[in-house]
Amino acid sequence: MQQNQQKLTKAFTESLGIDAQQVSDDLAYNSIPQWDSTAHMILIAEIENVFNLMLDTDDIIDMSSFAQAKTILAKYEVDFA
Secondary structure, eight states: OHHHHHHHHHHHHHHHTOOGGGOSTTOBTTSSTTOSHHHHHHHHHHHHHHHTOOOOHHHHHHOOBHHHHHHHHHHTTOOOO
């Protein structure tokens, strides 16, 4: 759903301090200086808060890109179709 895409984009922009134009499926961990290990944990907390869920440790580690975030969230019944 478009609303979930917007919510996820906002989580990325607020957590990483970047513009929405920088958020795309190609955005990946350590591909920009703002997305480091500390920002990753802030991002995870924001995603969990926005979507009201708790991510498994493996999913936190595997969330290495915006595209991967959508794939992982789909496992938690968050629809992006």
